[in-house]
Amino acid sequence: MSKLKPRERDAIVQALRAGVVPKLGLRHIQVGRVREIEELVKDMDRISDGGSAIRFIIGEYGSGKTFFMNLIRLVALEKGLVVMFADLAPDRRIHATGGQARGLYAEMARNLSTRTKPDGGALASVVERFVSQAHRDAEERDLPTGSVIRERLGHFEELTGGFEFAEVIRRYWEGHETGDDELKSAALRWLRGEFATRTDARKALGVRTIIDDASVYDHLKLMSAFVCEAGYKGLLVGLDEMVNLYKLTSSQARNANYEQILRILNDVLQGSAENLGFLMGGTPEFLMNTRRGLYSYEALQSRLAENTFARDGLVDLSGPVVRLASLTPEDLFVLLANVRRIMQDEAAALPDVALEAFMAHCSDRIGEAYFRTPRNTVTAFVNLLSVLEQNPGVEWSDLIEKIEVSEDLGEDMTEVDESTGAQDPGDDDLISFKL
Numbered sequence: 001m002s003k004l005k006p007r008e009r010d011a012i013v014q015a016l017r018a019g020v021v022p023k024l025g026l027r028h029i030q031v032g033r034v035r036e037i038e039e040l041v042k043d044m045d046r047i048s049d050g051g052s053a054i055r056f057i058i059g060e061y062g063s064g065k066t067f068f069m070n071l072i073r074l075v076a077l078e079k080g081l082v083v084m085f086a087d088l089a090p091d092r093r094i095h096a097t098g099g100q101a102r103g104l105y106a107e108m109a110r111n112l113s114t115r116t117k118p119d120g121g122a123l124a125s126v127v128e129r130f131v132s133q134a135h136r137d138a139e140e141r142d143l144p145t146g147s148v149i150r151e152r153l154g155h156f157e158e159l160t161g162g163f164e165f166a167e168v169i170r171r172y173w174e175g176h177e178t179g180d181d182e183l184k185s186a187a188l189r190w191l192r193g194e195f196a197t198r199t200d201a202r203k204a205l206g207v208r209t210i211i212d213d214a215s216v217y218d219h220l221k222l223m224s225a226f227v228c229e230a231g232y233k234g235l236l237v238g239l240d241e242m243v244n245l246y247k248l249t250s251s252q253a254r255n256a257n258y259e260q261i262l263r264i265l266n267d268v269l270q271g272s273a274e275n276l277g278f279l280m281g282g283t284p285e286f287l288m289n290t291r292r293g294l295y296s297y298e299a300l301q302s303r304l305a306e307n308t309f310a311r312d313g314l315v316d317l318s319g320p321v322v323r324l325a326s327l328t329p330e331d332l333f334v335l336l337a338n339v340r341r342i343m344q345d346e347a348a349a350l351p352d353v354a355l356e357a358f359m360a361h362c363s364d365r366i367g368e369a370y371f372r373t374p375r376n377t378v379t380a381f382v383n384l385l386s387v388l389e390q391n392p393g394v395e396w397s398d399l400i401e402k403i404e405v406s407e408d409l410g411e412d413m414t415e416v417d418e419s420t421g422a423q424d425p426g427d428d429d430l431i432s433f434k435l
Contacts, residue, residue, distance in 0.1 A: 004028055009342055016339065016382045019375050021066045023119065023207035028069060029338045032331040033064075036324065038074045039317040043277060046235035047235045052273035054265055056242075056294075056304065059324035062373035065281040068324060069238055072279060076236040077115045081277075082126065082227040084220075088245065094216070095260040096253075101213040102193050105220075108237065109192040115213045116220070121286055124188055130230035131173055149173055159225070160218040164207045166189075168228070173204050194220070217264060224276040234275030242282035246292050258297040258348035265303055265320065288320065331361065332371040336381055341386045354396045358384065361407050370405070380405040 008220045015022035022029075022060040042087035074081050085108065086092065092104035111120040131145075136154060138145040149170055156162035168190050172201030175183030195201045195209035201210045211219050225237035248254045263279075267273040287304065288295050295301040307316040327335070336355050344350065362370035362377050370377045380403055388396060 004342060011385075012342055013382060015251055016378055016387070019069050020380050021294050023070065025144050025342075026067070026071050026074060027340060029048060030067075031334045032327055033068060033324065033340065034199060035315065035317060036322055037071070037075075039322070041075055044076050044081060046071075047076075047236065047275055047277045047384040048079055050234075050274050052268045052271070052275070053277040054320055055279050055368045056279075056287060056321045057279060057324065058284055058287050058321055060373055062375035063324055064374075065324060069240060069279050071283050073236070073238060074118070076112060076277075077118055080115065081236050082112060082114055082122070082223075082232050082234070083236045083238065084112050085221070085240070086111055087241040088239060089241065093245065093253075093257055094239070095256045096213050099196070099213060099218045104213060104239075105211055105216045106193040114232070123191060126227055126232070127169065127172055127188065127191070127229050128176075130226070131176055133231060134173075139184065145177075146170065146173060146254065153225070155223065156222065157326075162222055163211065164209045165219070165222045165226070167207050168205055171207075172288070173377075175386060192232070208355040217260065221273060221276060224274065225282075228275050234277065236277045238279040238281075240279050240281040243286045246282075246289065254292065255297060258300055260263060261294070262297065262299050262303075265300070266314060269303070269320075284323075327374055328370040329359065329371050332374055332377070335374065336377065339378065339381060340385065341383070343389070348428065350388075350396055354400075357397070357400050360402070361400050361403060376405055 003024065007085045008028065011024040012022045016029075021112070040055065045055055045405045057065050057069055058067075069085075073085060076083050086104055087107075088094075088104065093109055095101055095106065109123055113120050114124070114125065116122075117125055131149070134148045137152075138148040141148070142369050150166075150375045153162075153166035153169060156166040159165075168187050172184055172187035175181065175187065178355050183205075189195060190201060190205060190207070190210065193216075195204075195210045197208055197300040198208060210213075220237055227235050245254060245257045247275065248257070264273075264278060268278070286293050290296050290301075294304060301378070304319075304321050306321060307319060317362075333355060336351075336358070340349055341357070355357065358381060359370065362380070366376075383401060384399060387399065388394060
């Protein structure tokens with residue numbers, strides 16, 4: 001394992017203390033889930049080879065869905081893919097009519113990352129890379145750069161929204177050549193889905209369309225084709241907190257979003273999408289609830305049904321749904337040992353018996369939840385190490401019984417009003433699914 005950098009250490013400690021997933025240094029704390037990771041690595045290879053993939057990452061609150069998705073995100077970056085990740089929210093959905101879908105695309109575009117810019121904001125670099133490659137190609141062939149750009153983007157015009165997409169890239173090149181930073185900025189704003197009206201886009205760029213609610217998926221397919229033209233292997237789209245679709249009060253709004261998911265799923269399963277992958281993270285309720293979840297949409301239920309032979313300890317990870325297995329007590333012990341190694345010098349580190357005592361205390365307080373949904377357990381352990389670090393002379397044995405740890409109940413399963421985005425108390429059906 002590579003040496004831990006101070007920046008990674010600080011990011012890991014701060015994130016774990018807050019109960020969120022660190023964006024840096026995940027390899028230093030990852031435990032378990034070996035088979036799931038192997039399957040997702042195969043998906044990344046399939047995308048790189050021109051194929052497509054879709055996975056629904058399903059797990060309880062606090063079980064490590066976001067951690068797992070971020071780990072796969074790093075794998076994708078290492079394999080030369082571009083990634084676009086975002087969380088769904090009341091104002092960010094896959095399908096909408098009031099700008100929420102465009103808001104989701106804009107968030108993903110702002111978070112667009114590459115291996116050299118893993119923290120987001122890489123869209124400008126991707127466009128610059130494409131333009132630079134086109135310029136070098138033009139010089140080698142003794143052709144105008146604009147002609148080469150038109151040639152390389154010519155097939156885009158056969159795709160939905162492709163003509164305008166290619167025109168915006170050409171306009172970026174014009175701004176690059178003439179030193180017009182305003183024109184370049186306008187092109188990037190269009191590519192990020194930040195133009196709210198067609199009138200503004202026409203004035204700034206001379207194009208008649210924008211990325212709107214109805215065209216988000218089409219533009220994800222265009223973006224996957226474009227990043228390949230820029231020299232990358234493909235595009236991975238990650239959507240977390242899918243449970244926000246489950247919370248929508250309007251069945252019409254939920255079904256419209258599920259229909260869009262069905263469209264994506266069909267494209268992937270039928271081989272219509274190229275160099276494109278999707279990760280969607282959600283809870284078991286989001287998947288299996290027959291009133292509000294994906295299983296409430298019959299076509300999705302039939303496509304996402306689990307292999308009936310994968311029972312009695314047998315596992316099949318080849319389907320679209322990946323259920324994250326719970327960590328075992330042994331896995332959690334290794335995780336705590338990793339956190340100990342990150343936070344403490346080897347000479348002054350807690351002994352293994354302290355980790356065992358801590359786990360026993362957590363087990364007494366919240367039962368098996370301490371290792372099945374370990375978020376709060378890890379946060380309590382980080383807090384313990386922090387107190388010991390800042391109070392030399394204090395013995396860990398004096399603190400164990402004073403540790404407060406509670407079961408991770410996740411978010412309240414409150415409904416979200418489709419028109420306003422406001423949250424309303426859920427009905428009895430929703431309350432019964434609160435963990």
